[in-house]
Amino acid sequence: MRTLEDPTSTRFADHDTLRCARGEIADEVEPAARRVFGAQGSAWLAPIWRTLARAAEHLPLCRDEDETHAAPLWLKAGDWVATQDAVARIESRRRIPPALSWMAEAQYHQQGLEAVWPLLSELAWLSPRRLDALIRRLVDPLLRTLRKTFDARFDGDGTIEDLIWFPAGC
Known part of the structure; x- marks a missing residue:
C-alpha cells in the first residue's frame, strides 16, 4: 500500500512506476472501498486518482498500455475538463x-x-x-x-x- 501511505506529490519517473501505483489502487484499494462505501467508494477514491493523474500528466501515451496515461486517471477522478485537457495533448x-x-x-x-x-x-x-x-x-x-x-x-x-x-x- 505504498501509494496510500506515500501519495505521489511529484511526477512519476516512467510508465512502470505509474503502472505499479495504479495497480495498487485498482487491484487492492478500489475493491475494498466499494465493499466498505458501496456507491460512495468512487467519491472516496477521487482524490487518490486525482493525485495519480497529476503525477502522470507529463507521461506520453504509451500505445501498448493506454492505462498508463493521465486521461483515464482523470476519468476515474470524475474530472471531465482535466480529462479533455489530457487528451488534447495527445498527437x-x-x-x-x-x-x-x-x-x-x-x-x-x-x-x-x-x-x-x-x-x-x-x-x-x-x-x-x-x-x-x-x-x-x-x-x-x-x-x-x-x-x-x-x-x-x-x-x-x-x-x-x-x-x-x-x-x-x-
Missing part, C-alpha cells in the same frame, strides 16, 4: 481509439449524448470493442435502448465487430 488523438473513447466519455458527462455522436461514430469505425465498453460505462438509457434495438435488428455476424454499423443504424 493524432482522433485516430487513437483510447484517446477518442476518453474524450467521448468526458464530453458526454459535460454535454450529454447528442453532443458526442460524432465521436461515437468515429470510435465505432476505429474500435467497435472500445465503443462497446464505452456504451456499458456510460449507463445512458437512450444509448442502451438504441444498442438493444440495433443488436435485435442488425443483420450482421452477431459479433462486437457489427458495432461498426451502430451509428448508421441509429
Whole structure:
C-alpha cells in the first residue's frame, strides 16, 4: 500500500512506476472501498486518482498500455475538463481509439449524448470493442435502448465487430 501511505506529490519517473501505483489502487484499494462505501467508494477514491493523474500528466501515451496515461486517471477522478485537457495533448488523438473513447466519455458527462455522436461514430469505425465498453460505462438509457434495438435488428455476424454499423443504424 505504498501509494496510500506515500501519495505521489511529484511526477512519476516512467510508465512502470505509474503502472505499479495504479495497480495498487485498482487491484487492492478500489475493491475494498466499494465493499466498505458501496456507491460512495468512487467519491472516496477521487482524490487518490486525482493525485495519480497529476503525477502522470507529463507521461506520453504509451500505445501498448493506454492505462498508463493521465486521461483515464482523470476519468476515474470524475474530472471531465482535466480529462479533455489530457487528451488534447495527445498527437493524432482522433485516430487513437483510447484517446477518442476518453474524450467521448468526458464530453458526454459535460454535454450529454447528442453532443458526442460524432465521436461515437468515429470510435465505432476505429474500435467497435472500445465503443462497446464505452456504451456499458456510460449507463445512458437512450444509448442502451438504441444498442438493444440495433443488436435485435442488425443483420450482421452477431459479433462486437457489427458495432461498426451502430451509428448508421441509429
